[in-house]
Amino acid sequence: MITFKNVTKRYDNSTIAVDNLSLEAPKGKITIFVGPSGCGKTTSLRMINRLITPSSGTIMLDGQPTEAIDLARLRRKIGYVIQHAGLFPHLTVVQNIATTARLIGIAKKQALGIASELIERVGLDRTFANRYPWQLSGGQQQRVGVARALASDPEFMLMDEPFSAVDPVVRHQLQEEFLRLQRDIGKTIIMVTHDIDEALKLGDQVAVLRTGGILAQIASPQELLSKPADAFVADFVGRDRGYRYLGFVDATSSLAVAAEPAAPLGTEPSTARALTRDRWILVTNAAAQPMGWVDLDQQTGPIRESDLNLSGTLASQSGNLRQVLDAALSAPSGRGVIVGTSGALLGSVRLAEIVTAIESAKAVGMGARS
Amino acid sequence: MNFDWLAGEAGDIGNFFAWHAALSVIPVVAALVMALPIGWLVKQSGVLRPALLGIAGLLYTIPSLALFVLLPLVLGTQILDPLNVVVALTLYTLALLVRTVCDGLDAVSADVLQAANAMGYRRFSRFFRVELPLAVPVIGAGLRVAVVSNVSIVSIAALIGTPQLGALFTEGLELHFLTPILTGIILCVALAVSLDGLVIFLTRQLTRWQPRS
Ligand SMILES: Nc1ncnc2c1ncn2[C@@H]1O[C@H](COP(=O)(O)OP(=O)(O)OP(=O)(O)O)[C@@H](O)[C@H]1O
Ligand SMILES: [Mg+2]
Numbered sequence: 001m002i003t004f005k006n007v008t009k010r011y012d013n014s015t016i017a018v019d020n021l022s023l024e025a026p027k028g029k030i031t032i033f034v035g036p037s038g039c040g041k042t043t044s045l046r047m048i049n050r051l052i053t054p055s056s057g058t059i060m061l062d063g064q065p066t067e068a069i070d071l072a073r074l075r076r077k078i079g080y081v082i083q084h085a086g087l088f089p090h091l092t093v094v095q096n097i098a099t100t101a102r103l104i105g106i107a108k109k110q111a112l113g114i115a116s117e118l119i120e121r122v123g124l125d126r127t128f129a130n131r132y133p134w135q136l137s138g139g140q141q142q143r144v145g146v147a148r149a150l151a152s153d154p155e156f157m158l159m160d161e162p163f164s165a166v167d168p169v170v171r172h173q174l175q176e177e178f179l180r181l182q183r184d185i186g187k188t189i190i191m192v193t194h195d196i197d198e199a200l201k202l203g204d205q206v207a208v209l210r211t212g213g214i215l216a217q218i219a220s221p222q223e224l225l226s227k228p229a230d231a232f233v234a235d236f237v238g239r240d241r242g243y244r245y246l247g248f249v250d251a252t253s254s255l256a257v258a259a260e261p262a263a264p265l266g267t268e269p270s271t272a273r274a275l276t277r278d279r280w281i282l283v284t285n286a287a288a289q290p291m292g293w294v295d296l297d298q299q300t301g302p303i304r305e306s307d308l309n310l311s312g313t314l315a316s317q318s319g320n321l322r323q324v325l326d327a328a329l330s331a332p333s334g335r336g337v338i339v340g341t342s343g344a345l346l347g348s349v350r351l352a353e354i355v356t357a358i359e360s361a362k363a364v365g366m367g368a369r370s
Numbered sequence: 371m372n373f374d375w376l377a378g379e380a381g382d383i384g385n386f387f388a389w390h391a392a393l394s395v396i397p398v399v400a401a402l403v404m405a406l407p408i409g410w411l412v413k414q415s416g417v418l419r420p421a422l423l424g425i426a427g428l429l430y431t432i433p434s435l436a437l438f439v440l441l442p443l444v445l446g447t448q449i450l451d452p453l454n455v456v457v458a459l460t461l462y463t464l465a466l467l468v469r470t471v472c473d474g475l476d477a478v479s480a481d482v483l484q485a486a487n488a489m490g491y492r493r494f495s496r497f498f499r500v501e502l503p504l505a506v507p508v509i510g511a512g513l514r515v516a517v518v519s520n521v522s523i524v525s526i527a528a529l530i531g532t533p534q535l536g537a538l539f540t541e542g543l544e545l546h547f548l549t550p551i552l553t554g555i556i557l558c559v560a561l562a563v564s565l566d567g568l569v570i571f572l573t574r575q576l577t578r579w580q581p582r583s
Contacts, residue, residue, distance in 0.1 A: 088482060091579070103489060
């Protein structure tokens with residue numbers, strides 16, 4: 001657990017970067033600091049490993065004030081990941097990762113062993129081991145930066161906009177991998193971002209800071225969406241908050257999945273028409289996985305792959321209302337396709353039923369996923 | 371070229387060459403060893419830094435011959451003692467390398483230093499494991515200048531009688547004989563080129579991490 005107790009940082013020119021901040025980052029959870037540029041996120045983060053010294057107040061790690069810990073030892077307990085990775089240019093990938101393990105006294109050979117395992121753990125190929133940082137893309141460097149922070153198996157991790165220097169596709173990938181990794185390792189993490197979507201997606205708990213370094217609200221993502229503390233938070237969380245909230249409502253409990261007729265590729269239109277009363281029919285592959293929709297009003301010959309309408313998204317059985325709603329909205333038939341864990345078709349849900357489910361979720365004010 | 375003379379003097383010439391090489395290289399090694407900690411201190415010195423580097427630069431303006439003659443008074447050595455030359459060249463090289471080491475340490479990016487600090491490197495290991503390796507390209511470039519200019523300054527020491535290739539120039543002048551002078555020039559250039567090549571080679575070995583185009 002990381003605890004801020006009345007922490008204030010005033011820079012020499014008397015700008016207050018962080019103002020009387022008190023909060024707790026619980027053990028094994030991800031806490032996100034989010035807020036507009038210059039609101040003191042980075043300053044708050046760097047005060048934890050004392051790259052910046054607080055002007056007043058105390059920061060504690062598991063109840064122990066950081067100023068009571070030897071500086072180098074303190075920092076070795078805390079993994080640190082920054083935007084441009086900050087890799088050592090003169091060391092190979094595997095050597096870079098091994099550095100933190102070496103610093104806590106692990107023998108060289110063993111440290112390199114840990115490092116090469118971590119290369120795969122963060123989603124890189126082992127062939128990258130002996131490359132130098134300049135031979136990697138930004139996203140790959142970022143992965144190495146995360147691996148380096150993990151090599152000493154620190155209890156705590158601080159991450160300052162770790163995914164912001166890469167394109168949206170890679171960012172999404174890194175976020176997914178990061179969540180998967182965190183499920184295994186359960187570190188106490190504080191991450192800084194200015195992207196509210198990232199905050200809501202990754203955070204178990206989100207702290208919204210306002211300019212002047214004042215804590216506006218600290219809450220779970222769903223609470224931030226459903227009960228913003230004030231106009232600033234509401235505005236910062238953004239226009240789509242009503243829709244985003246659905247991302248935190250479990251769909252399985254509130255929706256009955258109806259059977260959805262499906263036809264394999266090659267089906268004659270007449271055969272397909274006998275299966276359904278609707279103009280659209282779902283086409284599945286040999287593994288019963290949905291491939292797309294076909295408009296039977298237009299179809300003349302046997303159904304081919306090129307006839308498929310691919311606009312519909314799929315919602316998983318264990319998904320949330322946002323996914324199910326999107327599946328229904330994006331399908332030409334207006335029915336949201338639900339698949340099981342293997343990707344096989346389970347059935348569909350009609351838009352009207354989803355709206356009813358949303359209404360009851362709002363009414364009960366529960367069904368929130370933690 | 372008088373090859374008979376060359377053949378007769380080959381032993382002496384070989385001797386001069388070895389001395390010349392030693393007098394050029396030893397000061398560079400000695401100065402580098404001192405320049406690393408001094409350069410690091412100067413870099414830490416903040417506002418004092420321009421002043422300290424200025425003083426180092428002034429050292430260079432003292433004529434080498436004057437230094438060769440003055441040093442025995444300071445060191446209590448004989449005027450012919452090669453130690454004078456070694457000490458004088460070490461001072462020159464040090465003046466050059468302190469600045470070079472400073473520049474080399476400046477070339478280490480702030481991101482990298484911050485990462486090293488945040489990881490919990492202590493000063494000493496940060497210097498040797500992070501800063502110094504990354505400063506090698508700049509320091510290597512400074513060393514090239516140092517060895518080559520040392521080869522030429524050493525020959526001046528012939529005027530105070532230290533044995534090295536410069537002795538061939540004074541001999542040639544006295545005897546109005548071109549062969550020793552030409553031999554001296556050729557061997558000086560050869561020495562400078564091979565020492566320069568050695569520094570390039572060593573720098574490359576230590577900077578395999580750099581992109582090569
Ligand atoms: N070394 C410094 N000296 C003086 N003022 C500083 C210093 N570092 C930061 N500040 C000021 O403190 C405030 C908070 O800065 P900080 O870097 O913590 O913001 P941030 O929330 O991380 O912003 P961003 O999202 O742009 O990274 C800003 O107003 C900034 O100008
Ligand atoms: Mg910042």
